[in-house]
Amino acid sequence: MKLKVKKGDTVKIIAGKDKGKQGKVLQVIPSAGKVVVEDINIIQRHTKPNQANPQGGIVEKPAPLAASNVMLICPGCNLPAKTGSTRDEQGAASRVCKRCQRTID
Ligand SMILES: [Zn+2]
Incomplete structure (x- = not known):
């Protein structure tokens, strides 16, 4: 899970x-x-x-x-966040806030 x-x-x-x-x-x-x-x-x-x-x-x-x-x-907007995921150039996945687009990892 x-x-x-x-x-x-x-x-x-x-x-x-x-x-x-x-x-x-x-x-x-x-x-x-x-x-x-x-x-x-x-x-x-x-x-x-x-x-x-x-x-x-x-x-x-x-x-x-x-x-x-x-x-x-979300530490960016300080609200409960729905997150998506994004990958950096190295291919490492990190979470991103769907509201303020801040990367959370
Ligand atoms: Zn946010």
Whole structure:
């Protein structure tokens, strides 16, 4: 499955409990068609004490959500963007915003 978002992109959540929020993509999981977005889809994990967290307790972390529930925010026009793709002289594909024509990669 080919995903349109990449690690480091800013995305807008278009479905689910965090609909309307924006966040930065922390991780992309192409095999599952999912992405992990900073501060989005937060789940609570009860953890035992360990070195990183000597007290143990509840750790909040973002859980993966379906990539189809997010939309790339174009850094050029700062709006959710539909993207096309373009190739440079070297043949490398990059995404381009269909609204402002800015290359996003
Ligand atoms: Zn744009």
